Amino acid sequence: MSETENVVVTLNVNGETHTVLAPPYETLLETLRERLDLTGTKHGCELGECSACMVLMDGEPVLSCLTLSLEAQGHALTTIEGVAKNGVLTPLQQAYIESGASQCGYCTPAMVLSAQTLLDKNPSPTRQEIRDAIAGNLCRCTGYVQIVDAVELAAKRMRESVEDRVRRET
Amino acid sequence: MSEMRIVGKPRTKIDAVSKVTGAAKYGDDMMLPRMAYGKLLRSTQPHAYIRRIDVSRARALPGVLDVITGKDLPIHYGVLPNNQDETALAMDRVRYIGEPVAAVAALDERTAERACDLIEVEYEPIKPLLTMEDALAPNAGRIHDWTRTPNAHKIVSLEFGDVEAAFGRADLVREDTFLYEGNSHVPLETHAVVAKFEGGHLTLWSGTQVPHYVQRALAQVLNIPHGHVRVILPAIGGGFGGKSEPLSFEFCASELSRRTGRPVKIVLTREEQFYTHRGRHPAKMWMKTGVKRDGELTGLAVKIFLDGGAFSSFGIASTYYTGALTPITYKVPAYKFDGVRVFTNKPPCGPKRGHGGPQPRFGFEIQLDKLAEDLGMDPIALRRRNLVEPYSTTVNSLRITSCGLSECIAQVEKGSGWQERRGKMPPGKGLGFAASAYLSGTGTTMWHPDLPHSGAHVQIDRGGAITVFCGSAEIGQGSDHLLAALVAEELGVYPEDVRVVAGDTGITPVDLGSYSSRVTFMSGNATLKATGELKAKLLEAASRVLETAPEELEFGDYEIHDRNDHANSIKLVDAIVRAEAQFGTLGATGSYSPPRLGGNYRGSVIGTSPAYSFTACVAQVDVDADTGEVRVEKLWVAHDCGRALNPTLVHGQIQGCAYMGVGEALMETQQIDGRGLHMSPSLLEYHLPTSIETPEIETILVQAIDPEGPYGAKEAGEGPQNPIVPAITNAVYQATGVRFDETPLSADKVYRALHKKKGQRETTLTIPEFRFPEPERPTPREYYGDCS
Numbered sequence A: 001m002s003e004t005e006n007v008v009v010t011l012n013v014n015g016e017t018h019t020v021l022a023p024p025y026e027t028l029l030e031t032l033r034e035r036l037d038l039t040g041t042k043h044g045c046e047l048g049e050c051s052a053c054m055v056l057m058d059g060e061p062v063l064s065c066l067t068l069s070l071e072a073q074g075h076a077l078t079t080i081e082g083v084a085k086n087g088v089l090t091p092l093q094q095a096y097i098e099s100g101a102s103q104c105g106y107c108t109p110a111m112v113l114s115a116q117t118l119l120d121k122n123p124s125p126t127r128q129e130i131r132d133a134i135a136g137n138l139c140r141c142t143g144y145v146q147i148v149d150a151v152e153l154a155a156k157r158m159r160e161s162v163e164d165r166v167r168r169e170t
Numbered sequence B: 001m002s003e004m005r006i007v008g009k010p011r012t013k014i015d016a017v018s019k020v021t022g023a024a025k026y027g028d029d030m031m032l033p034r035m036a037y038g039k040l041l042r043s044t045q046p047h048a049y050i051r052r053i054d055v056s057r058a059r060a061l062p063g064v065l066d067v068i069t070g071k072d073l074p075i076h077y078g079v080l081p082n083n084q085d086e087t088a089l090a091m092d093r094v095r096y097i098g099e100p101v102a103a104v105a106a107l108d109e110r111t112a113e114r115a116c117d118l119i120e121v122e123y124e125p126i127k128p129l130l131t132m133e134d135a136l137a138p139n140a141g142r143i144h145d146w147t148r149t150p151n152a153h154k155i156v157s158l159e160f161g162d163v164e165a166a167f168g169r170a171d172l173v174r175e176d177t178f179l180y181e182g183n184s185h186v187p188l189e190t191h192a193v194v195a196k197f198e199g200g201h202l203t204l205w206s207g208t209q210v211p212h213y214v215q216r217a218l219a220q221v222l223n224i225p226h227g228h229v230r231v232i233l234p235a236i237g238g239g240f241g242g243k244s245e246p247l248s249f250e251f252c253a254s255e256l257s258r259r260t261g262r263p264v265k266i267v268l269t270r271e272e273q274f275y276t277h278r279g280r281h282p283a284k285m286w287m288k289t290g291v292k293r294d295g296e297l298t299g300l301a302v303k304i305f306l307d308g309g310a311f312s313s314f315g316i317a318s319t320y321y322t323g324a325l326t327p328i329t330y331k332v333p334a335y336k337f338d339g340v341r342v343f344t345n346k347p348p349c350g351p352k353r354g355h356g357g358p359q360p361r362f363g364f365e366i367q368l369d370k371l372a373e374d375l376g377m378d379p380i381a382l383r384r385r386n387l388v389e390p391y392s393t394t395v396n397s398l399r400i401t402s403c404g405l406s407e408c409i410a411q412v413e414k415g416s417g418w419q420e421r422r423g424k425m426p427p428g429k430g431l432g433f434a435a436s437a438y439l440s441g442t443g444t445t446m447w448h449p450d451l452p453h454s455g456a457h458v459q460i461d462r463g464g465a466i467t468v469f470c471g472s473a474e475i476g477q478g479s480d481h482l483l484a485a486l487v488a489e490e491l492g493v494y495p496e497d498v499r500v501v502a503g504d505t506g507i508t509p510v511d512l513g514s515y516s517s518r519v520t521f522m523s524g525n526a527t528l529k530a531t532g533e534l535k536a537k538l539l540e541a542a543s544r545v546l547e548t549a550p551e552e553l554e555f556g557d558y559e560i561h562d563r564n565d566h567a568n569s570i571k572l573v574d575a576i577v578r579a580e581a582q583f584g585t586l587g588a589t590g591s592y593s594p595p596r597l598g599g600n601y602r603g604s605v606i607g608t609s610p611a612y613s614f615t616a617c618v619a620q621v622d623v624d625a626d627t628g629e630v631r632v633e634k635l636w637v638a639h640d641c642g643r644a645l646n647p648t649l650v651h652g653q654i655q656g657c658a659y660m661g662v663g664e665a666l667m668e669t670q671q672i673d674g675r676g677l678h679m680s681p682s683l684l685e686y687h688l689p690t691s692i693e694t695p696e697i698e699t700i701l702v703q704a705i706d707p708e709g710p711y712g713a714k715e716a717g718e719g720p721q722n723p724i725v726p727a728i729t730n731a732v733y734q735a736t737g738v739r740f741d742e743t744p745l746s747a748d749k750v751y752r753a754l755h756k757k758k759g760q761r762e763t764t765l766t767i768p769e770f771r772f773p774e775p776e777r778p779t780p781r782e783y784y785g786d787c788s
C-alpha cells in the first residue's frame, strides 16, 4: 500500500528475463524471493551484515538486501537456483554435500556462490585463503571447518579434471 | 551382528542436495494464496502498566485487515506445566522492552509495520528491576505476584553428603566467584511462521524445535481441540535451543488467520529475534572446592544465581541443570548446591546449547585449574585422579553407564602435544584444558512423565517403498538422516531409499522435539523398535521361501539371505510381497521411554538421562599484549558419542559446538543497558565469530558403545560445547599469567587486565546477597554399587 508509483523492472536472472512491476525502493532480495519465487536466496538481517542474501551480479558477489532491483537491471544475475545445470551439481556443490558442509543449510546458497567466485579466480586456494574469502558469510552451525574442507575438496577435484583434460588433449 | 553397511560410515545426508540447490523450503519461503502479513508491536517500556491501547488509527489504515491486543488471546501458556505465566500479547502490564503488545495483519508487510506505528499505547511506568541484585533487594517490587520470595522464580538447595566435613578433611580449599555472561542463539534464520485457519482447523508451519509442545499450547490458547491443530515443520535455519518453546508470534499469526480468513505469515526481524531471546542465562557463581594433597577431591559447594529475565520459560529445569550436571565428570564425594533463578525486566532466558551446563562447568574447570597449580600438579593429572568410572552412580544419584572420558582426555592430551609443549611455548601463547559431560536426552518430561518420549511409525508398501513417520524436528543436525540410516541398516537398503516424514503433528507419532540432545537416542530407539517388528515379519516370510529358520537369516544388500550361505537368498522386495500376503499391510509403531531414573528428592529427575556423553578439550591461544586480543589458534576436542552413526555428522556437531564456544569465550554477550534496552541487537553489534576468528578444530571421536543407545549411540549436538569456554580461559592464563573468572574475554577486558597499573583497584566479582533455605539432604540412591 504505497503512495509511490510502481515501476517496470526487467531482470536477467539465471539466463532468463523477467519483467515485473515493483516499487522503486524494492530490493533485489524482495523481487527475487517474492515476485520471482526464487526463494533459494535467504536473508538473516536485511542490513548487509550476514551475507545470506548474496547473489552474483556479472559474476561478482553482491548483497541482494542492499541492492535495489532497479540497479540490477542490465546485469546478469545468478542465484543458487542457477548454479546446478540440468540437475547436475557442480563440483563445489558435490563436495559440499559429501563434506557435511551444510547443516541447517540457511547460509548454504550464499556460501556456495561466495566460494565459487573464489574458485573461479583461484583454483588452488589455501585453507586460510578460503577462510578469508568467505569471512563475510556467517554460518551459525558448522564452525566453518567442513565448509573449508568442501571448498578444498572441490578445488582439488576441479584441478584434477583440468589436468585430465590437458593430458587427454596433448 | 553382521558387518554394518551404513552405521558408522560417513555418508551424505539425505536432505543435503535440497540445501545446496536452494530447493529446501524454510518458513519465510512459504507463499500461500491470499496470504496476509503480520507484525508485532512491542513494548518500549521495561516495566509498566498498560493504561490504554488505542488501535483505531491502525485499523483505519488502508490495507490493514485486523489488529489484536492482549485481551483477544487472554489464556496463559508456558512450556512447563507448572509455570504458565505468559500470554501471547501483554495483558495489562509489560515486563521487558520488546514484549509483544499488539499484532497487526495487513495485505503487505510495510503496511503492517506502518499500522504498528499508529497504535497508541499509554504506559504507566513501574520501577524496572534490571539486575539480580536489584530484584533480590529487600524492598524490591515484584515482577510476578506469584513468587513466594519476591522475584526468586525457583530456589533449589540440596546437599549430598556433608560438605563442611569434606572441607575439613581437605588439605587445600579454594573459594572463587565467577561470572558467565548471557548470550543468544542467533540462528541464521530468524523465527518464521505461516498460519492457516480453515473450517475450524489450524495448520501452522513453524520453524520450531518442539512441534508437539507448540500444538498443545495453540490448542490451549486458541481454545480449540488439540486434534484441530496441526503443526508442520518447514526446513529450519538453526535453533540451538532458541526455538524450543511456544512463542508469541505463533499464537498471533494463528489468531489473525482465524479472524481474517487468510493465511498469515509472521517473520521476525533480527532485532526482534534478539528481544525474543530465551538464550543462555547470565550466571553469577560462587564455588568452593576441597582437595587432598594428592589431588583427591573431597567436596564441592556452589551457589549459582541465574538472571532469568521476565518470564519462566524452562527456568525450573535451567535451575536444576546448573546443579545436576557438574558432578558427572569427576568423583565428588560431597556436594552442596544452592541455586536461584531471578526474575528481572529483561528478555526471558531459556535453554541454549548445553542448557545449564556451560556456566557451572566454566567455574568448576577454572577452579580445578587453579587448584592444580596450588598443588603443583598438572591440570590433567588432577582430573585423572578423580575421574568417574563407567557404570557408577554420582553423588547426586545420577546413573552413569558407558563412559569414555578417560580416553577423551588421553586423546586431546596426545593430539595437542600437551606434555611436551605446555609451559614451553613462546610468550603470549598457551594451552588450556577442560572436560565435561552431557545428557543424551532428558530422562523426564513434566507434562506426561508416564508416556513415551518418542514414537515412530514405519511402513513398507508392496513395491518396497519404506517410510518412517516421527514427530522429531530436523533443525540441521541431521535427525531425518539418522532415522533413515537406522532403518536402512536394519532392512538392508540405503538411507536414500527411506522417506522420512518428520515434525508434522497431523500425521506423525508424538516425539518431544529437538532439545536436550535427545533425538538420536530416543527417536532412534523408537524407530528401531518399529523396524524390528517389521523385520521379524520379513524374516518369517523369507524363512518359508528359503526353508531356513528366521534366526539363520540376515539382511544383505536389498536381500535377505542365509547367514551361512549367502547364495540362499530372496530379494528384499519379494520378501516384502510375501510378508504382506502373509500378514497384511506392513506397518509398525515403536515407542521409547527412558528408564525410571533419579534420586530420592524432588527435582532429582532433572539431570537424569539414559546415557551421558563426555568431552575433553585442549585449547591453544595466542594473546596479543599490545591489543588484548585473544586468538584461539586451535582446538582439540575429543567426544565420546557412543557409536558414531554417521561420523561426518558427528564431527560437524562437535565443530559447531566448538565454534559456538569460541563465540561465548571471546565475544558474545546479550547485554541489556540501564534502561532495559539491548545494547547490540544486530549482527554487526552482537559479534559472532566469522571464518577468520574460528580456529581449525581437530575433532576426535571416542566411541564408548552405550548399552541402551541405538547401535550404542549417544549424543553429540550439545555436549561438546561445555568444555570449550573454560579450556580457552585456562589457556589464556597459561599465555599471560592473568586469571579471568568471567566471560567473554573481549580485547578491552584483556588489555586492561594485562596493563593494570600498580596499586590499581581490582574489580572483584560478587554474588548477590541472598539467604538460601536449609538444604534438603536426600539419602543417596545407588545404581551400580559403590563406585569408589
Ligand code: FES
Binding pocket: A042, A043, A044, A045, A046, A047, A048, A049, A050, A051, A052, A053, A054, A063, A064, A065, A066
Ligand atoms: S540479509 Fe543479511 S546481508 Fe543481506
Ligand code: FES
Binding pocket: A101, A102, A103, A104, A105, A106, A107, A108, A138, A139, A140, A141, A142, B188, B237, B238, B476
Ligand atoms: S549451516 Fe546453518 S547457518 Fe550455516
